[in-house]
Amino acid sequence: MSPRIKSLALSALLLLGSGSVSAYTLEEFKFDSPAQEAEFRDLIGKLRCLVCQNESLAGSQAGLAQDLRNEVYAMMRAGQPKDEILDFLVERYGDFVLYEPPLKPSTYLLWFGPFVFIGVGAFVVVRTLLGKKQAQDEPLSEAERERLQALMDPQRDAHSSDS
Numbered sequence: 001m002s003p004r005i006k007s008l009a010l011s012a013l014l015l016l017g018s019g020s021v022s023a024y025t026l027e028e029f030k031f032d033s034p035a036q037e038a039e040f041r042d043l044i045g046k047l048r049c050l051v052c053q054n055e056s057l058a059g060s061q062a063g064l065a066q067d068l069r070n071e072v073y074a075m076m077r078a079g080q081p082k083d084e085i086l087d088f089l090v091e092r093y094g095d096f097v098l099y100e101p102p103l104k105p106s107t108y109l110l111w112f113g114p115f116v117f118i119g120v121g122a123f124v125v126v127r128t129l130l131g132k133k134q135a136q137d138e139p140l141s142e143a144e145r146e147r148l149q150a151l152m153d154p155q156r157d158a159h160s161s162d163s
Helices: 003-021 034-046 063-077 082-093 105-134 142-162
Strands: none
Touching (some): 034 063, 034 082, 063 082
């Protein structure tokens, strides 16, 4: 088999494999009204994929995300309100499932941690800059000037004798 045929076969295989990954759409879910579909899209947009962690359920390709979308869809079709669905998912998976977790003691670090780190960083930078301004150079004493002059004189004599 020639390298070109192997390359084409591998490319075709990759294309076929990637087709199944990107085949996910929300069109498989049927709704009674556009409002219900909008509520579903809004809800899965507020929920985090537990596998990907940086994607919402709406955009995730993970199998678990598809399972959760199906579960949310089934709960909506059963007539459960949005708040009940959210409460069920938070009870089952914790606040992590929400992109915007509620403000409570267990999430204080999540909400305020970045501000604390920025504040500490700003304090360190200001303290360092102010410390440099206060530590200005002190003038040389007479003894230090004489010593410096003595160190520099032989260099001047060596340079002047070279020319």
